[in-house]
Amino acid sequence: MREEFRILSTTAILGYGFPMAAFEEGMKRNPHLIAVDGGSTDPGPYYLGAGVSFTDRGAVKRDLEIMIKAGLERRTPVIVGTAGGSGGRPHLEWCREIVQEISRENSLSLRLALIHSELDKDMLRQELAAGNITPLSPAPELTAKELDATSRVVAQMGVEPFIAALDHAPDVILAGRAYDPTCFAALAIKQGYDPALSLHLGKILECAAICATPGSGSDCIFGYIGEDYFRLEPLSPVRKCTTLSVAAHTLYEKTNPYILPGPGGHLDLHGCKFEQETENTVRVSGTKFVPANPYTVKLEGAKRIGYRTVSIAGTRDPVMIGGIDEIIEGVKARVADNFAGKLGSYHLRFNIYGRDGVMAGMEPTPTTQDCHELGIIIEATGDTQKEADTVCAFARSTMLHYGYEGRRSTAGNLAFPYSPSDFHAGEVYEFSVYHLLKVEDPAALFPIDIIEL
Amino acid sequence: MKTKLNDITEVIRSKNAGPYELTFDIMFRDYDGFERVCKAGVINEQLVCDIFKVQREDIIGIVEFHPAKAMKITIKRPIPSGNLGETDVYGAQQHAPLLGLEFDL
Numbered sequence: 001m002r003e004e005f006r007i008l009s010t011t012a013i014l015g016y017g018f019p020m021a022a023f024e025e026g027m028k029r030n031p032h033l034i035a036v037d038g039g040s041t042d043p044g045p046y047y048l049g050a051g052v053s054f055t056d057r058g059a060v061k062r063d064l065e066i067m068i069k070a071g072l073e074r075r076t077p078v079i080v081g082t083a084g085g086s087g088g089r090p091h092l093e094w095c096r097e098i099v100q101e102i103s104r105e106n107s108l109s110l111r112l113a114l115i116h117s118e119l120d121k122d123m124l125r126q127e128l129a130a131g132n133i134t135p136l137s138p139a140p141e142l143t144a145k146e147l148d149a150t151s152r153v154v155a156q157m158g159v160e161p162f163i164a165a166l167d168h169a170p171d172v173i174l175a176g177r178a179y180d181p182t183c184f185a186a187l188a189i190k191q192g193y194d195p196a197l198s199l200h201l202g203k204i205l206e207c208a209a210i211c212a213t214p215g216s217g218s219d220c221i222f223g224y225i226g227e228d229y230f231r232l233e234p235l236s237p238v239r240k241c242t243t244l245s246v247a248a249h250t251l252y253e254k255t256n257p258y259i260l261p262g263p264g265g266h267l268d269l270h271g272c273k274f275e276q277e278t279e280n281t282v283r284v285s286g287t288k289f290v291p292a293n294p295y296t297v298k299l300e301g302a303k304r305i306g307y308r309t310v311s312i313a314g315t316r317d318p319v320m321i322g323g324i325d326e327i328i329e330g331v332k333a334r335v336a337d338n339f340a341g342k343l344g345s346y347h348l349r350f351n352i353y354g355r356d357g358v359m360a361g362m363e364p365t366p367t368t369q370d371c372h373e374l375g376i377i378i379e380a381t382g383d384t385q386k387e388a389d390t391v392c393a394f395a396r397s398t399m400l401h402y403g404y405e406g407r408r409s410t411a412g413n414l415a416f417p418y419s420p421s422d423f424h425a426g427e428v429y430e431f432s433v434y435h436l437l438k439v440e441d442p443a444a445l446f447p448i449d450i451i452e453l
Numbered sequence: 454m455k456t457k458l459n460d461i462t463e464v465i466r467s468k469n470a471g472p473y474e475l476t477f478d479i480m481f482r483d484y485d486g487f488e489r490v491c492k493a494g495v496i497n498e499q500l501v502c503d504i505f506k507v508q509r510e511d512i513i514g515i516v517e518f519h520p521a522k523a524m525k526i527t528i529k530r531p532i533p534s535g536n537l538g539e540t541d542v543y544g545a546q547q548h549a550p551l552l553g554l555e556f557d558l
Contacts, residue, residue, distance in 0.1 A: 041472055044535035044542040138473045138513070138529045244480075247521035248464070251478045255470045255527045257518045274520050305537070347537050360540045361531050362505050364550050381537060430536050431472045 004224040004231075005188040005198075006031045009205035012217035014038040014063055014080055015055030018208070022220040022235040027070055029222055034071050035183045036063070037206040038095070039082025041300060041431075042253075049151045049302030049429030051090030057098065065102045072108055072171055079162065079173045079183045081206075086300075087154045087177025089118040095174050096451075103453040110171040114449040115161045117154045117176025119299070124153060124437075132438040136298060139434040146303070150432045153301035158263030159195075161446035162186030168450050176446070177300065179262045180206040184223070193225045196289035200267055201230040203260060204249055211249035212239035229285040231277060240280040247274045263298070264442055265291040294438045297445065301433025306347075307385040308425035309392035311378040313399075313414040319406045320413055321368050324352060327413075331399045335391060344383040346391045350399075351377040376414070381428050392422050458554040461486035467548035470527060472534040474513060475544045477526040477551060487522040495556040496524055504550040507531075 008026035011018045014036045026034075043054040053060070064080075071078040084091025092114055103110055124147060127133050135141050147153075154177035163186055165173050175183060181202025188198040201223045204211045209219035212234040219239065224231040232241045250269065251257045260267040271286040315321060328350045335348060353375030356363035368374065378399065380391035400414045407413075439445060458465070464480035479496070481487035490496060498512055505528060513527040532538055541547060 041534070042469055042543050044539075045472070046535065136471075136473075139533075244521060247518070248478075248480055248523060251476075251480075251518060251521055251523055251525055253468050253470050253476065254525075255474055255476060256514055256516055257521070257523075257525060258516070269520075272520065349538065351540060356540075358540055358546050359549070360538065362507070362547060362550075364504065364506070428537075431533050434472060434533075 001227065004226050005191065005193050007184055007188070007201070007205060007223040007225075008034045009184060009208045009221050009223065010034065010036045010067055011063060011220065012037070012208045012210055013040060013055060015060035017059060017063060017218040018220050019236060020066070023066060023070070025235040026220050026222050027074070030074070031076055031222070033079065033184070033187050034067050034076055035079040035081070035205070036067070037081045037180050037183060039085045039087055039177070043085070045302035045429040045431045046427070048086040048088060048154065048300060049304055050427055051088055051152065053085040053091055053094055055085055060095070061098050061102065064098060065106070068099070068102055068108065068110070068172060069106065072110060077166070077171060077173065077187065079175070079187070081175050081178035081180065081183030083174040083176065087117050087175070088152050089116065092116065092174060092176050099172060099174065100453060108453070110453050111169065112451045112453055113165040113168055113170035113173045114451065115157065115165055115173065115175040116447050116449070117157055117178070119153045119155055119445065121147065121150070121153065127437060133299070133435050136434050136436055142433060142435050146432050149303045150301040151304050151429065153299055153433050155437060155445055156263060156298040156300070157446045158182060158297065158442050159186040159189050160443040161448065163190045164443045165448050166190055168448070170450065181262070188225050194228070196267060196287045197225055197228070197230045199262065199289065200269070200284065200287040201225055203267070204232060204246060207249065207252065209234060209236070209239055210252070211246050212241050213245040214239060215245065229283050231281055231283050233281045241282040243274040243276050243282055246282045246284065264295045265289055295442050296436040296438055297442070299433050299435045299437050301431070302429040303432040304427055305430050306381045306383055306428050307388045308379060308381045308428045309385070309388040309422055310425050311392055311396045311422045312418065313376045313378065313396070313416050313421070314373055315376065315414060316373045317409050317413065318372070319408060320404065321371055321374055323404050323406070324355070324368060324374065327399065327402055327404050330404070331395055331402055334398050335395050338394060339390070343387050343391065346380060346382040346387060348391055348395055349379045351379065353377070385424060385426070389422065396421060454557070455555040456558045458556065459552055461490070465548050465551050467544055467546070469530070469534055469544040473530055475528050475530045475547055477548055478523055479525075479551065480521060480523040484522055489558045490524070490556065491517050493556060493558050495558070496526070501526055501528065504554070
């Protein structure tokens with residue numbers, strides 16, 4: 001019987017950090033792989049569309065430097081999935097520069113593999129016309145017009161591109177957009193370990209110590225893959241992996257915990273057993289992988305819809321609070337009238353904290369009845385930053401001096417915490433592609449660059 | 454006798470499941486509470502429609518997950534994450550209506 005495959009997962013997202021003691025504890029277990037997931041769609045469409053990382057450069061460099069140095073010392077590969085947060089071309093480039101800087105500053109020679117995942121729009125137009133792109137419910141059908149308007153599209157790779165990259169024996173792999181478990185699972189699968197168990201373990205390792213109790217998004221976790229099981233072990237003495245904490249993590253951010261779809265098929269957890277092995281380790285078995293025919297990969301895309309300016313204010317006046325809806329309508333009407341025919345299409349919104357600022361239409365008690373103060377965010381989105389500025393500033397000054405019914409406070413209606421009162425939020429993006437693409441060859445979409453540093 | 458959901462659960466949370474879905478996890482303290490709630494069928498489509506003010510066709514699933522003593526509700530997001538009108542990009546603060554629930558079990 002061969003030995004267990006050992007994986008050190010350092011943190012929930014590259015740049016979220018980890019304690020050195022836990023990392024060293026992980027290295028003592030002599031891992032075959034040091035891996036980390038670098039991204040998520042959770043922070044919203046801006047980062048994908050604008051080509052910007054949602055994680056901080058300094059924090060990413062700190063994590064990577066520790067991982068790469070330890071990896072080189074032990075000849076253990078370091079793999080990063082969804083580099084730069086979204087895995088597009090600029091995100092991957094951003095992360096490559098960080099690795100280059102680490103190599104230069106520490107005089108480290110290393111072989112770096114980059115796996116690209118940003119797709120060419122011409123190719124996608126052809127695939128769309130050929131009927132190979134279908135919406136991932138509840139996203140709408142993709143149209144050629146919507147694709148044209150999209151700033152950037154990435155595809156979530158499966159394990160195949162990683163396996164192809166590993167043939168080059170790299171020290172470090174930076175992958176573009178990757179299905180979260182793949183950066184953990186690919187090397188084990190390449191070496192013949194069970195794909196279902198490897199992917200299911202990867203699914204848990206991708207959030208690092210969030211699967212332990214107490215959970216943490218900034219601590220390491222260790223995974224072992226055997227012939228017909230996998231195991232999880234926390235590396236900080238304060239944490240335990242329990243059957244509940246591990247099973248509970250299986251629910252996290254999923255639609256259905258029994259069926260976990262990914263590139264080329266889905267994991268089926270109906271027959272899964274979670275067993276407490278020791279006080280702080282859990283053993284899982286029974287996961288199945290059900291291949292899909294045809295093989296599909298998930299596409300993610302975002303389009304720019306304009307520019308945003310926001311102003312933050314509050315009111316403590318009970319008469320104003322009671323009349324807030326009429327006041328907002330009055331201000332909106334004044335803005336529309338003042339710039340009739342002068343501005344392009346704009347979106348003006350007053351988000352009212354204290355009433356329904358968090359849940360909007362789902363708020364069960366959208367009332368100001370017991371509120372003694374309200375937070376108000378005036379948000380203007382326009383075709384240009386200048387137009388957004390104009391709408392926001394005019395709405396702000398109009399609301400400040402608006403003469404509402406029963407008003408006593410004739411010197412001003414709003415409390416501004418800051419001067420200046422208005423802030424540029426810059427480009428605004430929306431998700432425009434969330435679809436499946438049929439592929440013949442699951443590695444062909446994802447070209448690999450090998451760079452000697 | 455009314456049982457408060459808060460009293461028999463460890464975790465009640467919400468989060469995006471991708472940019473187009475919102476998912477709620479209810480993790481029970483013990484199997485007794487989990488099974489009583491499942492058996493009573495009180496966390497159902499009608500309840501979800503009522504507390505979140507959504508239509509039945511917007512409910513993607515209500516699943517009992519035995520290994521974690523948990524129930525999961527997944528609904529279509531009112532708008533895709535980050536679209537104009539967004540108030541909670543991560544979807545992490547939409548769980549409050551579940552906290553106050555009480556049932557006859």
